[in-house]
Amino acid sequence: MSTHLYPGTSVHELDVDVSPDVEALYTDGVTARKGAFSTRWADELREDIEAAFEEALSRPGGAVGRGPNRYYVEIHPEQIRGFVELVDHPWVRSVCTAVLGPDYRIVELGFDVPLEGAVNQPWHRDFPMPEETRRERRLTSLAFNVTAVDTAEDMGPFEIAPGTQWDDSPEFGHGMFPPRAHYGRYQERAVRKYPRRGDISARTALTIHRGTTNLSDRTRPVLVLGVDGPEADNGDRHDTAVTRRYWDTLPERVRRHLDCPVVEELTPVTQKHTIEGLVMGDA
Structure with missing residues (x-):
């Protein structure tokens, strides 16, 4: 049994025994489930992402740069058929x-799109380490x-440095960007990920990672689902948001974890989760 289960949680309360995944999150900072979804589901996901990306690029603030030829777009749940x-x-x-306890909250849905010509990002984590x-x-x-x-290898795969979620140094820029003097440690540990349609991974965004150079003429869209425990404030x-009509169709088991406003009409998201240190890439 995992020694890192959320306090008061028993493995017997879970739908699936994920003890090895919990241990992996605490040791490597990342875990995955291969073939969790069908390739058809993943293909529909791509269609929905492409439609949302086209819409986001058509208006100011619809997409935010995460480096040259690399974008992030936050969306609403009902923009994804498979939500x-x-x-x-x-x-x-x-x-x-x-990991987060029975009162976890779904606070983010978005996607990253590295286009042809996207370059190496600087090594980073997605937010400063919380005090807890x-x-x-x-x-x-x-x-x-x-x-x-x-x-594929030439599509700029995601690269992660296992075990670095605990790295903590006053030298980190904005608490997120390790100095170049630390890069050797991350490059020694670096593991590139080659997920296929239907796969899903879970990670702590504190584990040091980066997107790599996309040498192909293809995009590599990736959906991001962000989940907070009771103490976290990433939802800020x-x-x-969801419409009342959509909310009413959701299973109660989903509704109780969906931490967002219920509105009559959706407003397209203006991106505000900028990460300034990523704008120029690994310059």
Whole structure:
């Protein structure tokens, strides 16, 4: 049994025994479930991402740069046909409950799109280390990534440095960007990920990572699902909402974890989760 289960949580309460995944999150900072979804589901996801990306690029503030030829777009749940299947997947539910407790909150839905010509990002984490993590070595949020394509070597795969979620130094720029003097440590540990359609990963966004150079003529869209535990405040940076009509169709098991306003009409998201240190790439 995992020694890192959320306090008071028993493995017997989970839909799936994710003890090895919890241990992986605390040791490597990342874990994955291969073939969690069908390739058809993933292909529909790509269609929905492409439609949302086209719409976002058509208006000011619709997409935010994460480096040259690399964008992030936050969206609303009903823009993705497979949203309920994603958040209600037994593995997703079980990982969230085991790590963050039964009161976890879904606070972010978006996607990254590295285009042809995207360059190496600087090594980084997505936000400064929370005090609970620093003091107690406890994770308070998770990021799930779902690829919409089969990832090849030349498509700029995601690269992560396992075990670096605990790295803590006053030299980190804005608490997120390690100095270049630390890069050797990350390059020695670096593991590139090659997920295929239907795969899903979970990670702590504190683990040092980067997107790499896309040498192909293809995009590599990846859906991002952000989940907070009770103490985390990542939801403050996001504007996810659902319409009343959509809310009424959701299973109660999904509604109780969806931390967002219920509105009569959706307003397209103006991106505010900028990460200034990523704008120029690994310059």
